[in-house]
Amino acid sequence: MSAARAAHPQGDPDRAGLPDAVLRPVRGHHAFEACVEQLATAIRLGVYPRGTTLPPERELAARLQVSRATLREAMAALRQAGLVATTRGRGGGTVVTLEPRTPSARRAARTDPATRRDRLDALEFRRVVEPGAAALAAGVPLDDAARAQLEEAHDAVRSATRPADHRQADSRFHLTVATLTGSPRMVEAVTSVQATLHEMLLAIPVLPTNIAHSDRQHAAVVRAILAGKADHARRALEEHCDDTAALLRGLVG
Amino acid sequence: MSAARAAHPQGDPDRAGLPDAVLRPVRGHHAFEACVEQLATAIRLGVYPRGTTLPPERELAARLQVSRATLREAMAALRQAGLVATTRGRGGGTVVTLEPRTPSARRAARTDPATRRDRLDALEFRRVVEPGAAALAAGVPLDDAARAQLEEAHDAVRSATRPADHRQADSRFHLTVATLTGSPRMVEAVTSVQATLHEMLLAIPVLPTNIAHSDRQHAAVVRAILAGKADHARRALEEHCDDTAALLRGLVG
């Protein structure tokens, strides 16, 4: 065994960077917190828009793979935070009450270095995964339901009048594109990225010019995906990411 | 509140797909299992090659953000599985003893549908993230240490003689590329993909032709990254992914 030993500080020093990068914190220990986080994100991003009813507790618990007790703690937290309201009895359930937040510049508060790094990382990672998702979606045979879903998500963005609704519809649009790929990893990656992006976008005011610009890019993405032009789709979404990132990097820096 | 209610089965039926895709199981309940999983993966992929010593328990526990007690349970499992051996006292520690597995065709066993789906998903996702990582790495200013790290990882693949070593060196090479981007999300994505890929690649025999082909593609990737040619790097790695995937899809199907 002694011959096999290569102590870790000195042994293969050039490879020392890999372990640091690869080992990451194992899940946030509090299952309950993770549930709150995930549900709150889904609600804020508009996956469950205001007024819709969440699935029954038993179903949600099964989907998140936590006990119902834990899920209920999370629900209680969401209730307390004013995101949802609950009614009992048949036909009851938990309804989303959160009024979507309106983007505004007021919140350009000081962000700590860790948050800052994470946000820049999200922008970088997004530039890879979202265009990739679009290309993938364009390369997959889409049934009519999928095509309709994409167009509706797009229409929702265009027709949103209030900034808050526009913000949610935009998130939903990007998530929808990811969904079309049929790849769970892709959906997870885009969800994570959109959650961080959402925070950032709430901190800058909405300019009609930006919205129009962004809508044109969305349209190009939709066209390319529906036409099956993978390269076009990727390029269009890359531009979109670049422009959004340019808008946000100032804020983050 | 009644006006706000839109019951979840019927309300906005077109959007029904989003929640299903977005909500994912909150991480594995057993922190201990997650530790085993992550450490075993790191060891199998060659992040910690045979003979190297893992970081001290206290440090690992801090990095994985679990208590030392939990980490030790994981270590005990790895020890029992023969992946590592532990010695006490100063200069002691936990040493990797796992002899890397040799790829072989014997293991092309029946895979259940869930595994099959996950593997196909990994191939699809990989085709997006790894080329994206290469492009990103090419666009980032790399210091000398980083350039040397990349070249060494590449050399290790080329100079590996035994199939088992080649397999690990290949994983390390791809992880190294991801590391160069400096993006934690990217590293996590590539790690996850490589873990699944590794399983698959162990189940097919190693053909010298394939290795030579793959090495040429690796070389092209390295050249492009070092030259800062993002598009070339992406394209080269895309080809590599496509070729590997073609090799594997037969196995998975």
Place this chain on the structure above:
DNA sequence: GTCCAATGGTCTGAGTCCAGACCATTGACC
């Protein structure tokens, strides 16, 4: 040879999470 720093090994009490059974309320359906 002695000291002691670094490392793995052990213990304890408190907090969290789980599985599942059971209760309470409500409205859909007949």
Place this chain on the structure above:
DNA sequence: GGTCAATGGTCTGGACTCAGACCATTGGAC
């Protein structure tokens, strides 16, 4: 109007995890 299925609310015993202090072993520094 009565029934009952669907939904949220509650409880319990046991398993897992945590934080941190303390013990045991080893080899390097002097």
